[in-house]
Amino acid sequence: MTDDGRRTTEDGTRRRVGGLLAALVLSLLAGCGDCAGGSAEDAGAGGGDGGVTADASSDAGVTGDAARGDSSEPHGDQVVFSAAFATIPVLVADHANVTRRGAPVSGGIPLARGVLQPAEVAGMVLADSDGYRVLSFQQPVVLGRWADGSVKWLLLDFRADVPAGGQASFTLGMATADTSADPAITITDDADSFTVDTGLLKAVISKQRFSLFDQAWVDLDGDGQYAAEELVVDAPGEMFIDLDDSPPGSSDTGVYDYPAEDFFGMEGGNWLRDSQATSSTRYLASAGDYDISLFRQGRSHAVLKLEGWHRDTGSSRQFAKYTLYLHFYARRSDVRLTHTWIMTGDPEQNFIRRMAVELPLAGEAAALFYAAGGAFETEGTPLVLDPDHPPYVPLEPGPSQVHSGQLATDEPLSLLSVGPDKYYHNLPLEFEAPVEYTLLQGGVAVVSGEAAAGWLDVSDGQRGIAAGVRDFWREHPKELRFADGRLTAFIWPDGGDKALDLRRRYPELRGSVDQGFGTAARREFVAPGSAVGIAKTTDLFFQLHAGDHAAAQVDDSFRSFQDPLLPFISAEHNVATGVYGSLVPYDPVNYTKLENFLDYMMARIIRSQREYEWYGMLDYGDYLPEFGKQTWELDIPDNPDVFSNWGYAGWLQENYRFGQFAFAQYLRSGRHHYFRAADVWLRHTRDVDCVYWDAPDDGPRPQDAEGSSPRVGGGHRHDQQHWGAYMTGYGIPTIAVVHHYFLTGEGRDLDAMRANADWILNAGTYYENYSEYSVLYMAEALDDAALMAQALAHNETPQSAFGRATYDSGMGLMLHDVHTGGDTVVREKLRAWADLDESSAGYLRAYLEAQEQTGTYSARIQADLDAAFPADSVTARYFDEWAPRIPSDFRDVFSADIMPDGPFVWPLRLLEDTQFNGPGGMGYDLGRHSNQMALMWAMPLVGADL
Secondary structure (H helix, E strand, O other): OOOOOOOOHHHHHHOOOOOOOOOOOOOOOOOEEEHHOOOOOOOOOOOOOOOOOOOOOOOOHHOOOOOOOOOOEEEEOOOOOOOOOOOOEEEEOOOOOOOEEEEEEEEEEEEEOOOOOOOHHHHHHEEEOOOEEEEHHHHOOOEEEOOOOOEEEEEEEEEEOOOOEOOOOOOOOOOOOOOOOOOOOOOEOOOOEEEEEEOOOEEEOOEEEEEEEEEEEEEEOOOOOOOOOEEEEEOOOEEEEEEEEEOOOOOOOOOOOOOOOOOOOOOOOEEEEEEEOOOOEEEEEEHHOOOEEEOOOOOOEEEEEEEEEEEOOOOOEEEEEEEEEEEEEEOOOOEEEEEEEOOOOOOOOOOOOEEEEEEEOOOOOOOEEEEEEEEEEEOOEEEEOOOOOEEEOOEEEOOEEEEEEEOOOOOOOEEEOOOOOOOOOOOOOOOOOOOOOOOEEEEEEEEEOOOOEEEEEEEEOOEEEEEOOOOOOOOOOEEEEOOOEEEEEEEOOOOEEEEEEOOOOOOOOOOOOOOOOHOOOOOOOOOOOOOOOEEEEEEEEEEEEEEOOOHOHHHHHHHHHHOOOEEEOOOOHHHHOOOOOOOOOOOOOOOOHHHHHHHHHHHHHHHHHOOOOOOOOOOOOOOOOEEEOOOHHHHOOOOOOOOOOOOOOOOOOOOOHHHHHHHHHHHHHOHHHHHHHHHHHHHHHHOEEEOOOOOOOOOOOOOOOOOOOOOOOOOEEOOOOOOOOOEEEEOHHHHHHHHHHHHHHOHHHHHHHHHHHHHHHHHOOOOOOOHHHHHEEEHHHHHHHHHHHHOOOOOOOOOOOOOOOHHHHHHHHHHHHHHHOOOOOHHHHHHHHHOOOOOHHHHEEEEEEEEOOOOHHHHHHHHHHHHHOOOOOOOOOHHHHHHHHHOHHHHHHOOOOOOOOOOOOOOOOHHHHHHHOOOOOOOOOOHHHHHHHHHHHHHHHHHOOO
């Protein structure tokens, strides 16, 4: 469930500077750790092209007071900043209730045009709150540039000590070179392998074949050497996928058949099916094509990129292309694995039975010790929002309930979370199925519970390995297992006897345009969709350590990995840089109505995921927008107490662009739960909803793209299956994926952008591809001037379809106008899009008016605002029927983390009326209200609140 819990504020205010919100709405699972004793912890960002080559160094070169207070971090001299560059305050906050010691901090910050030139980046330094140089600060990576070449987005990497629920402050600026040195990551590039040394962990990674690690050591005694007895991994690791040799029943089993007679039934089957196979075939990464490269190298954070295929050694067939980013952190013994696999086979024939990454534990101990992270969220203080309704109970993160004991060397151990069947449609609104976990020792359940943290540690008392999966229970089914001397992280579990079924639930088209919605049963009148080419990214955690789990503080390290530390400047700084155009910082005092409205809209999607249990490996991060569609999409009686039925009224899949606005709202508010929500959302829409392989080797090529046009890089239209409908341009998170890259530097974002941009410009001629100008923003992140010129030359005609076009090409044009500083050609194209007779284009008019201040759009902007905020007297309309069906904590006010001052200052029923009866394609469903989030661009033009 979403960690929608307690609120901690900075300086006693609700300011927009990082907001220490420990009330994390949407799966804020935790985030910090302790380096002492070989503990490990992850930071949450990937690479960037290029970087700094780290050199060998040690604590011997440290000058200044390196042991001030209780800091675990060595420090350099007192910094004297150059007056030529205005210093920038950097805040780092813990949102996971973990005391962080030497924890990685990684993330992007925006800079205004002309403030910093790329050649000046090498002179940047970071000072702590006492003014001492932070030696772990590595040369930043330039993620994005303004059109004039100056730095627009800068990726920061360093380590920090942060108290649980608190923050640490730093200062970024320019200073002279320092001779002191901090232990750094060294990478040795040999003919057959890379050897990575973090100062605590040494790992050998093969260049010849996948092994994860050939060998790995941990400096158990802290002497700076890696002795034979400090070997923790003594043989190559492995990664594999098992395919069932027969299907899990019929693809349309269960159509109109839900096991409760008083409901009308739903789309049959689900992707989480009972395996009916008696055998399976294993595909090994070690046997498949393989490539490894250095993606980024720095003194504090280094990333290797592994790419390849899984191969069946019997038939030599390759299946499921993969990418694996390995993140290493200086003076730490944990590794973050960002694992992405792509469905390359025929969904009618390929059913995944197991998928896993594993490492062996060295040694021959007579007995082993284990620990597992169970439930980690507790109920906070109930909030009485309305005396006539039950209170809202927030969740507070960690520490985890730890299950521990002894284990015979030949005894298997497993932490398993399978979760409920993935039925959502035509279910009662109050339906809630918990995600349980079980710890099995020797095949016997020894403990069970709900919502496990999701880590497992095994040690012999001298050395050990821990493994974990980020969002373990929310991304179910998942399993962690130790057996036969190997610790395995299952992305798809062995336990539970489940198969991943990616078939389309009903292969035929149901109706045609001429027959109308009532007969067609779905708003899809063209070729059906296919799961060929969908991807899924999972973050894995491996920690090699000394001693047992308690000494290594595995729980702290893993919960830190769940929610890694990000640098944040301030809302005022972020909006002043102008990277998103003319915005104002979060200001509920002067813009009470507008801010409440935006908070409500953001919270609606975030909180719905928790209330309705939209979890599971392929569903987590998405949103079911509509209810009660039986009568207009299907010729059956209306049932107002269930989720929608077939086809069109399915997953939102970035339609109406929630991801774009959630990242922007995070930057202008500092509310971490907005970032967490947007991060989870983007990871889903970027991978599961898009296509990264064209045709299977064992079946027909899907026809969800036009004719013979390529499929790679396209996105699927929304449907009750994420891949159920044809491919369109608006199915791609074109803007959100760039926002995410600039904030995190993740390499997976770049991989997706290259495919998406190519499809939009060169292949995507199919229905509803209104995305050409969004490529301008992707080209900026890819640093590809030729791609930018190609996109601008397309001369796309302004067009609108319920706001979708506006939020692809329109947003791309606006952000390119920002990028160029108002280039004449770009500005003229933007005016054409702003003139669309579409209320959801209002933000474009607001942006232009704020830039030009000519009054050209003033009347239309006022009309847009009037449409968004009708008179406060609400008539009995459609929403009256819906309001009682919304959970009570939605109908009243939100918890203190979202509404810190209590109830809305204007009628909440007006919000519901606006949502359900909004104008201009905003509609009454729970997805189209995302369009209204664009009101934030109108704020600079509103002198006082409405």
